[in-house]
Amino acid sequence: MRVAVVGATGQAGTVIRSVLAQRGFPVDEIRYVASARSEGSRLDWDGREVAVEDCAKASFDGVDLVLMAAGKGTSKEHAPRMVEDGAIVVDNSSAWRMDPEVPLVVPEVNEDALGSIPKGIVANPNCTAMVAMPVLAPIHKAAGLKRVVVATYQAVSGAGLAGVRELEEQVAKTADQAEGLTLSGSAVEYPPHTVFAEPIAHNVVPYAGSLVDDGLGETDEEKKYRDESRKILGIPDLRLVCTCVRVPVFCGHGAALSLELDRELSAADATEILSCAPGVVLSEIPTPLRVAGGDVSAVGRIRTDETVEHGLSLFVCGDNLRKGAALNAVQIAESLIKIGRLPAA
């Protein structure tokens, strides 16, 4: 198996490299690819150094699998060429997710969508929607999802390394200002912010991504959450409304979910179902800190919602860099081996 990691020097690419090693993914030859800026720098694989290639100049002849963690534009431009060169591309960006000829896959949920890959590209879902999918799928199977109200608690690493740096810098500059921050937000000086719409340290920002022109006043993050959930869960008309909120957390996306189901499902039965759902762990108080660095979505606060017929509330958290991106991409590749679309070890 010849594997190329594109965007190898970035945040998601770094986690992909470590997940490949941790899971003993059957790699015979590895190549690291990034933008021209990183060409020639060297990164570790299994104790030896591998030189990073410039994506624009690299050929993908002989590559079986590309794990791609670059931007949407890079993916649009280069993924088709990689497929022409003979590779299957598992892409982390939003470039291909809603293309009807591209499967959008969470292996625990819709591995069967890999049966048809007409463009040679498989899309990895948005990190925020992703962490809830292993939880929502078994509930849908048991009782039918009718409506979902979501409020997210999204970590800064969902906005890349730049997001992490922005929070880190603001925390460093304001860490000793607890009293000032308690009495008045405007009394404390923050360094300039460029990644998030407002200061993020000691704050929450109910605005992630940018507004889309759909007349609904929602952001692209909110639209992705709805559109991708529909596609992954196979419920094209799922009623889902979402408020995406950035919080001062480095890693781990959370979401409060209020569900309306087609049929009765008690909190106890939902708990029982989720206790044996793949990719899910029960947690009394699921928090980002507990899931960061792990592979599963934690779910808790499972309770009946009596304000609506067949209502259920719960809170879910998952590592947005692992399950939300790198891990899921590698899991997709493992599924491709299982179904014979990639060479076995």
Added chain:
Amino acid sequence: MRVAVVGATGQAGTVIRSVLAQRGFPVDEIRYVASARSEGSRLDWDGREVAVEDCAKASFDGVDLVLMAAGKGTSKEHAPRMVEDGAIVVDNSSAWRMDPEVPLVVPEVNEDALGSIPKGIVANPNCTAMVAMPVLAPIHKAAGLKRVVVATYQAVSGAGLAGVRELEEQVAKTADQAEGLTLSGSAVEYPPHTVFAEPIAHNVVPYAGSLVDDGLGETDEEKKYRDESRKILGIPDLRLVCTCVRVPVFCGHGAALSLELDRELSAADATEILSCAPGVVLSEIPTPLRVAGGDVSAVGRIRTDETVEHGLSLFVCGDNLRKGAALNAVQIAESLIKIGRLPAA
């Protein structure tokens, strides 16, 4: 007007003292009262020092108004005695809020409830529910609230000075651990936590308060939000479900609100109504940092929710120490002057 501030040395009491001064509340004589521990310490009023009295020993003879910011137990024990001594008590604790003979008041919303104060006690609402009330009241008036789904983003100061200290200490100990926190929550050592159920710095904790034994699996914070909203808004059967989440913010509570209304109300009309609602300011991106230190609830992200009939989503933030506690208590006292229950200046 003779005013006693009980709990004067605490977080809410400190803000009450500063709000009284800022608003030029007509104080002829001030007394500061706290627990025995603080007896004899001195606090400023208008440039001179006032000795703090021990609540257990203090008489309230001659006091017109008690602004009480002590715990529930202290309030249960001492408020009736203060009323016997002749004072009106405006109480910040949860001790009296659901008593049918005690008005629970947000002046912009239900000032008329002050028309009957049979026990001589007026209750100040829970800080989390409070900040949404000036926003929900005019929407209810315009289109009727049918169901409300709430996810909160609650600041640590809602749990008192100890909550502020716990976040402050954890931030100080972990401020330089951005990389570790991004890769794995368990890799970073936190100081022990006692106020919140989980570490709060760089984390969110979907568990505020403690579980109540109502068979619904909700916390007392979640129950208070529903019960108090019903009483303040005058909708005894309001369907409201809430998930209370603590976030690493020093001051300012936020909430994502998904509303189902009885009648059509467009996002534009809701915005128009809220633009002239008392105690409310429109904000494109309402954040805790923007409202901390201010007097109004900020509301934004107002948008139509097409997943339900007559649906509306919005995000609201307010200063939990000022509007959520101290300011509202002083506003209640100002209303009591207006209706002749307290002496005018």
